[in-house]
Every structure is written in C-alpha cells, then in structure tokens.
Amino acid sequence: MKRLHPILKAFVPMVKALAETLGPDCEVVLHDVSDPERSVVAIENGHVTGRTVGSPLTDFGLYLLRSPRFKNVDYVANYMTRTNDGRKLRSTTVFIRNEAGEVIGFLCINYDTTKAFAVKEFVEQYLKFQNLEEIAGTKEERFVSKVEELLLEAMQEIKSLTGKPLRFASKEEKLAVIKKLDEKGFFLLKGAVEMLAKELGNSKFTVYAYLREARKKGDSIMI
Known part of the structure; x- marks a missing residue:
C-alpha cells in the first residue's frame, strides 16, 4: 500500500467493516485524491464496478474536487450512478478533509440495486389486484x-x-x-x-x- 495521510489511513479498517456489514452487493472505496490517476487505495467488493486498488478517480470525483458548489459539503448521499453494463447503483460519497479543511480523500459507497429492483418488481406484481x-x-x-x-x-x-x-x-x-x-x-x-x-x-x-x-x-x- 502506498504511504497514506494518517487521516486516510484511519479509514482503511472502515472500508472492510462497512463492506462486511452492508454485504457483497455493496462496494466500499477509499480514494486518495492526491493521485487522481491511481486514487483507489482500498476497496472491498470491487466486482460491483470492476475496479481494484490503483484504479483512477471517476469523472464525478474530479468534478467534486473542482466545483465550488462542494467547497463546504461533507457528503453527497444516495445519488444514482450506473455501471458500464448498465446496472443502477445507489451511491454516497463522503469528503475526507485534513486539518486545514482541504479535501484529501473520498470514502465512497456504491450499492448495486439490481436485486432490490427485482424484489420491488416482484412485490408490485403480487400486490396488483383486480377490482x-x-x-x-x-x-x-x-x-x-x-x-x-x-x-x-x-x-x-x-x-x-x-x-x-x-x-x-x-x-x-x-x-x-x-x-x-x-x-x-x-x-x-x-x-x-x-x-x-x-x-x-x-x-x-x-x-x-x-x-x-x-x-x-x-x-x-x-x-
């Protein structure tokens, strides 16, 4: 593992803990934004998006770093993204800042909603009644x-x-x-x-x- 800022290093155990808690359909990723081209420093359930340690920051991650809209934002929760093969993800990004308030990393949670939508369709079908x-x-x-x-x-x-x-x-x-x-x-x-x-x-x-x-x-x- 590359040398991490102490604050980011403290988040590594959380990546594993969250993944075990949320299950195999939930990818948990820790980004070090000091190296956008190889920002992923810890990842669990990477099969959700196909990424591994050393994968780059996403285009949305780059936007979050540059946009003044998110200068004082702590997190962006429950937005929809899609995998390359079209699966819908329910995503959350937490901004990790240093003592000066500068963004040094992101903790991202990406939940694959494929099974959830299948359950939703099943429930809707079986709760559909004729009068x-x-x-x-x-x-x-x-x-x-x-x-x-x-x-x-x-x-x-x-x-x-x-x-x-x-x-x-x-x-x-x-x-x-x-x-x-x-x-x-x-x-x-x-x-x-x-x-x-x-x-x-x-x-x-x-x-x-x-x-x-x-x-x-x-x-x-x-x-």
Whole structure:
C-alpha cells in the first residue's frame, strides 16, 4: 500500500467493516485524491464496478474536487450512478478533509440495486389486484366455515339495500331482493329458500313463485 495521510489511513479498517456489514452487493472505496490517476487505495467488493486498488478517480470525483458548489459539503448521499453494463447503483460519497479543511480523500459507497429492483418488481406484481366489484359486482369474497354464516351475511347485505325489515317490503321490493340474491347464487345453498321465506313473512312456495317471476322479468326489476 502506498504511504497514506494518517487521516486516510484511519479509514482503511472502515472500508472492510462497512463492506462486511452492508454485504457483497455493496462496494466500499477509499480514494486518495492526491493521485487522481491511481486514487483507489482500498476497496472491498470491487466486482460491483470492476475496479481494484490503483484504479483512477471517476469523472464525478474530479468534478467534486473542482466545483465550488462542494467547497463546504461533507457528503453527497444516495445519488444514482450506473455501471458500464448498465446496472443502477445507489451511491454516497463522503469528503475526507485534513486539518486545514482541504479535501484529501473520498470514502465512497456504491450499492448495486439490481436485486432490490427485482424484489420491488416482484412485490408490485403480487400486490396488483383486480377490482372484484368490477368483475362480479361484489366488494369482497367472504370466507366462512359454515353455510349458515354465508346465508346470514347475504341476508344482512340485502336488508341494507331496502332499509327496512323484508317482511314490510312491497312485492316489487321482494322481487328485487330475490333477483339480487339469485345473482349472488344464494339459492344454490341448502336452506336458502326457507330462510328467505322466514325473513319475507311468506311461505317457501311463495318464494319459489317470486323467484320464477324475478327470473322471468330479468333486468326490469330495480330496488
């Protein structure tokens, strides 16, 4: 290793520690800016950018040294850069200064976001939902352990549409209720007719008659 300024030398263990902490997708680099053509004096996980000890300072590093905008800046965090093969990096550069406040080095962290973006795409894909109401006209699918629960829930939903006990509904309202329930598959459940008959205050034979009439009238029935 070339002879380093004592302040830079103190950062060498940090390069290794950060790399072990942040993992193999994170490159950690220490630059000695006194020799821009061979500025890299310590590097871990160099496979991220393909660099080694002795590699030069980047064009952005040269810009940071020359631009007055960064005269009193301590670090630039979380900016995006790209590798030569197009991978996106999340990068941070820390300015290392001597006692006089002059920049003598950079500590750089370059995180390869390839895996992170793959996870993001996976999560977005599996959190993409179709609207059940648009597909089937119902807001949600109910998961019950007993058929009685399904019957009761269907009845409660229909009661909310009329705003009053079903036994006090008019015939047209009852026909509309039956049509809605029929569309939901209510009458495929055992005991459905008997339960509805009790709620309507009619016999099950009347419910069957209403069901035939509702199916015959089709879309002309409205609540």
